[in-house]
Amino acid sequence: MRRITIKKGALLQKSGELDSKVYHVNSGLLRSYTLDEKGKEHIFMFAPENWTIGDSLPPDVPCELYIDALEDSDVWVLQKDIQREAPNIAAFIKRLSVLQKRVIMLMSASATERFEHFEQTYPDILQRVPQKMIASYLGIAPETLSKLKRERHK
């Protein structure tokens, strides 16, 4: 658990890196964000004083987010495996990582992309619930999902 200071604009973590950390902000302001295929930024979270920010993923998985400083900041750097010692933490990390991916999807992907991601990630659920519920989960109208499926197989 190191304490570091970083200047405005400095990058703490790049998407794709391993051994990502969790940062607790003592003073200043950090943010995390993703870049989509077109290079567009999507801000995932702001972390002002007393907030914690980090990829909600196990440390052995390449991270999804960039983290940088929007102001000169003073932060604690927390190693993820330390946190993991507590029981049941893995379950919380899993729930967080599912929600993190969901937010990124909702912010940066089109209806078609969200549907295709769902098909690949939860093929089982696709079979078990009515299509209008899939649409509701994806945040689109059932009519739109119907249209997407037709247009795709043409």
Place this chain on the structure above:
Amino acid sequence: MRRITIKKGALLQKSGELDSKVYHVNSGLLRSYTLDEKGKEHIFMFAPENWTIGDSLPPDVPCELYIDALEDSDVWVLQKDIQREAPNIAAFIKRLSVLQKRVIMLMSASATERFEHFEQTYPDILQRVPQKMIASYLGIAPETLSKLKRERHK
């Protein structure tokens, strides 16, 4: 930690209730969802076998989600305060609850509603970062945010 069986269609939890539980699905399929002002359903999560589902909120706060069974199911009911015994769990619950609200916002609120919610929830951050970053966080174009602000104060 009770074990219960529920029939397809049965409701386990209503939005607004206190002392919400966490459910671990042994068999069957549960889902959680919200209702917006127009009565429209927004599915937050599906929970098939071996998934855990529940409002990511402390048990003393009224819950936001409805939870019901999409298939006959066999589930463990977990009391939240038991989980809370572990250290640092409160921090995880906080991060989960922020993400849960974020997903609900992205799925069910218009750009204007998302902005107004942000203004009320993070007035501090509003002052500290450029507007285009607020737009990026909200999932809208900076031009749209500019337009919304103008149209509102008319």
Place this chain on the structure above:
DNA sequence: CTTATTTCTTAATCTAAGTTAATAGATACT
């Protein structure tokens, strides 16, 4: 102070997705 870079606003299109409505398939119900 002056120039350069970044941020914000405005307006004119354009498009993805919502809404409405009507029809057809499925499932369930008696």
Place this chain on the structure above:
DNA sequence: AGTATCTATTAACTTAGATTAAGAAATAAG
């Protein structure tokens, strides 16, 4: 089997928000 309810499809129309582009404000930098 026959009616009712729920689910999926299709098409016409509407709309929220994206995109593009240009100019104005503001901030930073020499």
